Amino acid sequence: MARLLSRRGFLVTGAALGGTALVAGIAGVGYLATVDVDGLDTFVDGDRAGLNAFVVVHDDGRVVVNVPRAEMGQGIHTGLAMLVAEELDIPFDDRISVVFPTEPLPAYSTWYNVLRVRPEEASGPVVWAGQRVLGLLGFIATGASSSTIALWHPMRVAGASARSMLIAAAAARLGVPVAELDTAGGFVRHAATGRSLSYGELAREAAVLPPPRDPVLKPEAEWRLIGRSQPRVDVPAKVRGAPVFGLDVVLPDMLHAAVRHAPVFGARVLRVDNGAAVRAEAGVVDVAIIDGRQVAVVAASWWRAEQAAARLEIAWTSTAADGADSDEMSARLQAALVSDAPYQNLDEGDVETLLGTGPAGVIEATYEVPFVTHACMEPMNATVIVRADGSAEAWVPSQGPIGVRTGVFRGCNWAGVEPTSVTSKITMNGGAFGRRSDLDVTAQAAFLASRHRGRPVKVIWSREEDIGRGLYRSHAAARMRAALGPTGLPVAYDARVAAQSVIESVAGRNLPFNPGPDGDALSVEGLDKPYYAIPSRRVRSQHVPGHMPIGLWRSNGFSFNTFFAESFIDECALAVEKDPLAYRRGLLQDRPRHLAVLDRVAAMAGWGTEMAPGRGRGIAIEECYLSVVAQVAEVTVAADGEITVDRVFCAIDAGTVVNPDAVVAQIEGGIAFGVTTTLMSAITIADGAVEQSNFHDFPMQRLANAPAVEVAIVESAFSPGGVGEPGVVPVAAAIANAIHSATGRRLRSLPLAVTETIGERRTRSVLPPRAA
Amino acid sequence: MTSFTVNGRPVEIEGQDDKPLLWILREDLGVLGPKYGCGIAECGACRVLVNGVSVPSCMTFASDVAGASVVTVEGLEAPDGTLSAVQQAWIDEQVPQCGFCQPGFMIAATALLAQVPRPTDAEIDGAISNICRCGTYPRIRRAIHRAAGALSAQG
Numbered sequence: 001m002a003r004l005l006s007r008r009g010f011l012v013t014g015a016a017l018g019g020t021a022l023v024a025g026i027a028g029v030g031y032l033a034t035v036d037v038d039g040l041d042t043f044v045d046g047d048r049a050g051l052n053a054f055v056v057v058h059d060d061g062r063v064v065v066n067v068p069r070a071e072m073g074q075g076i077h078t079g080l081a082m083l084v085a086e087e088l089d090i091p092f093d094d095r096i097s098v099v100f101p102t103e104p105l106p107a108y109s110t111w112y113n114v115l116r117v118r119p120e121e122a123s124g125p126v127v128w129a130g131q132r133v134l135g136l137l138g139f140i141a142t143g144a145s146s147s148t149i150a151l152w153h154p155m156r157v158a159g160a161s162a163r164s165m166l167i168a169a170a171a172a173r174l175g176v177p178v179a180e181l182d183t184a185g186g187f188v189r190h191a192a193t194g195r196s197l198s199y200g201e202l203a204r205e206a207a208v209l210p211p212p213r214d215p216v217l218k219p220e221a222e223w224r225l226i227g228r229s230q231p232r233v234d235v236p237a238k239v240r241g242a243p244v245f246g247l248d249v250v251l252p253d254m255l256h257a258a259v260r261h262a263p264v265f266g267a268r269v270l271r272v273d274n275g276a277a278v279r280a281e282a283g284v285v286d287v288a289i290i291d292g293r294q295v296a297v298v299a300a301s302w303w304r305a306e307q308a309a310a311r312l313e314i315a316w317t318s319t320a321a322d323g324a325d326s327d328e329m330s331a332r333l334q335a336a337l338v339s340d341a342p343y344q345n346l347d348e349g350d351v352e353t354l355l356g357t358g359p360a361g362v363i364e365a366t367y368e369v370p371f372v373t374h375a376c377m378e379p380m381n382a383t384v385i386v387r388a389d390g391s392a393e394a395w396v397p398s399q400g401p402i403g404v405r406t407g408v409f410r411g412c413n414w415a416g417v418e419p420t421s422v423t424s425k426i427t428m429n430g431g432a433f434g435r436r437s438d439l440d441v442t443a444q445a446a447f448l449a450s451r452h453r454g455r456p457v458k459v460i461w462s463r464e465e466d467i468g469r470g471l472y473r474s475h476a477a478a479r480m481r482a483a484l485g486p487t488g489l490p491v492a493y494d495a496r497v498a499a500q501s502v503i504e505s506v507a508g509r510n511l512p513f514n515p516g517p518d519g520d521a522l523s524v525e526g527l528d529k530p531y532y533a534i535p536s537r538r539v540r541s542q543h544v545p546g547h548m549p550i551g552l553w554r555s556n557g558f559s560f561n562t563f564f565a566e567s568f569i570d571e572c573a574l575a576v577e578k579d580p581l582a583y584r585r586g587l588l589q590d591r592p593r594h595l596a597v598l599d600r601v602a603a604m605a606g607w608g609t610e611m612a613p614g615r616g617r618g619i620a621i622e623e624c625y626l627s628v629v630a631q632v633a634e635v636t637v638a639a640d641g642e643i644t645v646d647r648v649f650c651a652i653d654a655g656t657v658v659n660p661d662a663v664v665a666q667i668e669g670g671i672a673f674g675v676t677t678t679l680m681s682a683i684t685i686a687d688g689a690v691e692q693s694n695f696h697d698f699p700m701q702r703l704a705n706a707p708a709v710e711v712a713i714v715e716s717a718f719s720p721g722g723v724g725e726p727g728v729v730p731v732a733a734a735i736a737n738a739i740h741s742a743t744g745r746r747l748r749s750l751p752l753a754v755t756e757t758i759g760e761r762r763t764r765s766v767l768p769p770r771a772a
Numbered sequence: 773m774t775s776f777t778v779n780g781r782p783v784e785i786e787g788q789d790d791k792p793l794l795w796i797l798r799e800d801l802g803v804l805g806p807k808y809g810c811g812i813a814e815c816g817a818c819r820v821l822v823n824g825v826s827v828p829s830c831m832t833f834a835s836d837v838a839g840a841s842v843v844t845v846e847g848l849e850a851p852d853g854t855l856s857a858v859q860q861a862w863i864d865e866q867v868p869q870c871g872f873c874q875p876g877f878m879i880a881a882t883a884l885l886a887q888v889p890r891p892t893d894a895e896i897d898g899a900i901s902n903i904c905r906c907g908t909y910p911r912i913r914r915a916i917h918r919a920a921g922a923l924s925a926q927g
């Protein structure tokens with residue numbers, strides 16, 4: 001491949017100039033300045049012309065869009081390719097294909113997730129340096145519902161830049177001014193003479209031209225694709241059953257490995273009593289201890305390896321957590337809610353005083369949720385080869401190459417091998433939900449591949465290892481208090497959460513530094529309710545150390561905190577005999593965006609209309625991932641306590657929407673994920689070990705209990721917000737509120753169950769003496 | 773030695789009596805459409821048609837399919853590549869998210885429509901117990917109705 005042109009060096013003269021001047025004193029700025037975060041380098045390679053890091057045009061007019069984000073079912077490959085096609089002015093048809101680029105260019109960096117500044121608004125020295133440092137580190141990952149937010153602008157710039165270069169190439173070829181040319185259907189046209197040239201025949205000439213300094217983006221009125229549903233580019237192959245997943249990777253001479261992890265997290269392998277016997281079984285190639293913590297069986301067939309692994313007799317070291325169980329761990333959560341020294345995340349106004357003097361009384365309630373896990377349909381897997389020359393290549397259904405690369409290095413290092421290079425091939429992810437941001441299985445595959453140099457090794461975790469020995473969202477509890485004012489609305493709001501910090505756990509496993517649990521935003525998100533007009537607010541958090549490995553999990557802290565806070569707001573409303581919708585409207589008077597979403601979902605659900613006995617409706621709202629989302633759940637509670645969620649209505653303001661049908665699908669999926677969690681999911685611990693192992697005891701929603709779902713996208717002038725996680729967020733509170741409406745029972749712990757004791761169990765709600 | 777056909781192709785399997793059909797398909801025959809999701813007949817990702825009946829291949833053995841016709845998701849389309857009515861409906865309704873569970877759902881839907889040409893929602897919910905963690909259920913119902921309509925229009 002020949003790189004023809006570099007804009008490196010003068011990229012910094014553009015918008016980043018202010019940044020350059022300010023940080024010029026810092027060592028390394030000169031080097032950083034050469035990092036191309038715009039990705040506008042071009043190349044020509046055979047019949048392909050790369051017009052920038054995102055757009056490759058073939059001689060025959062096919063366009064390949066490099067999308068440096070993992071497709072895990074959210075439709076991101078389609079949405080981001082649409083943005084390129086929009087600006088490139090080409091139809092969205094099968095001449096467009098999408099690949100996950102293997103080269104970790106700085107332009108692909110997921111810096112937004114760290115810096116939290118939209119690219120189109122990025123300025124200043126910190127952002128400038130952050131973009132470049134994260135770009136150099138190859139920080140490329142998919143998560144936090146951020147892909148459209150982060151690439152909405154860069155992908156359009158890439159398309160517009162490529163189009164402008166193609167026009168410039170045509171102008172040179174035809175000897176006419178650029179201003180006389182336009183584009184349509186993959187051609188540059190000269191209307192005056194009727195001549196036209198295809199993008200394919202212009203691409204190589206375009207690639208030697210300088211990218212435009214400031215490509216002009218289409219005005220909204222001219223959009224043909226953005227906002228109009230397009231079929232997903234990955235769907236046809238998936239419908240044909242094509243082998244697109246990591247699980248489907250087949251390579252010549254490949255070995256297969258099954259693993260066993262310690263039942264109690266943190267235990268190490270003491271010895272394998274029958275290692276030699278298992279090693280001698282037909283088809284078994286290796287029995288290996290990985291990092292002192294897991295045991296792998298390597299064989300010619302995964303199924304044989306798994307059978308052999310089941311026969312391993314492994315003695316594990318004892319740990320301090322050997323006696324841990326769910327009741328004791330829950331007691332520690334509850335104790336943490338009254339600890340002396342919580343971390344103070346937020347303190348506005350005078351919460352403490354007002355709680356002592358709430359004119360209409362003080363409401364207090366305690367809530368709790370258990371551990372849960374991801375249970376991605378595609379079991380965890382990774383395939384790695386370490387060649388004789390030290391180069392490594394990995395095929396992983398992963399949320400990003402940064403995890404794959406780090407995992408390969410880690411696993412190779414366990415075997416004493418230093419890879420000379422790592423190539424990451426990101427396959428389709430069969431679900432991810434945060435789970436595949438981790439590098440555990442990749443490191444295992446790399447370790448085993450280092451022991452079997454020159455042969456690819458594919459590690460697959462059985463479903464039992466996935467559910468019982470994997471990663472978890474933390475359990476959590478909250479104590480919520482509010483002082484109600486004369487109108488019945490809260491004048492003070494005090495939220496306190498106890499959980500095992502996800503940041504602390506993830507960093508401890510995977511980062512060279514650990515910011516520690518204090519101020520872990522992912523544990524408190526959803527608790528502060530900044531959009532509600534409550535003059536005094538306090539949020540505190542208490543990290544509860546534990547032996548469970550905590551991982552990122554679809555919507556993280558929102559998944560419990562919004563359940564806590566939006567259940568609690570309902571309790572406040574009902575305590576003063578206000579309608580929960582009207583009460584929320586009262587708190588949102590200055591928030592037109594939130595009101596519009598709330599009113600929309602209420603209208604969809606026919607809020608306020610009569611329901612049959614045993615049925616109820618509940619509402620909840622959240623602002624998250626730069627979107628505002630509200631839901632109404634309709635439930636039926638049978639005489640025996642069985643809960644059925646009949647329908648869920650959802651309205652979302654996700655800003656400008658690129659591919660509406662994909663947004664609807666994400667919300668539908670998020671609701672299913674949320675309903676499953678709310679009604680069915682609990683990981684419990686006995687003798688230090690997870691008690692669940694497969695779908696018979698960690699059940700999932702199926703067709704028979706999938707509610708009807710209606711989604712409305714609220715028209716919005718905002719820039720795009722996230723949609724992968726918001727659908728999950730309000731579900732639990734909406735259902736709990738609906739159950740209260742149906743039965744008068746307030747359920748305060750997940751999974752929700754209407755029994756004699758649950759619901760009353762953790763109730764300390766002190767209803768105020770009714771003000772006249 | 774056990775003989776059967778996979779997507780019309782004759783195969784013979786020897787000495788794999790204890791190995792589930794799922795892994796024979798995936799590892800020995802290179803047929804990767806059926807997926808491993810649970811291994812205990814709970815999730816349906818591995819479903820295949822055996823003489824037209826949808827079965828979980830993770831709990832099916834070579835001896836169970838002796839002489840039978842096994843059809844996987846790869847065998848749903850016509851030899852010329854034309855998608856089946858179920859597959860086409862899956863595209864038209866944009867059913868798949870991650871797609872990992874969908875081979876099993878399309879197999880289950882194909883078997884259902886062969887038995888019940890115009891199923892109600894309740895019949896769909898009762899007949900198909902597969903798991904989709906991505907939550908594509910509303911679209912699966914719609915796609916089955918669409919496929920049913922297309923099939924009955926074909927007569």
Ligand code: FES
Binds near residue numbers: 813815818828
């Ligand atoms: S893998 Fe066979 S039913 Fe799940």
Ligand code: FES
Binds near residue numbers: 073430868871907
């Ligand atoms: S589409 Fe992902 S599990 Fe069904």
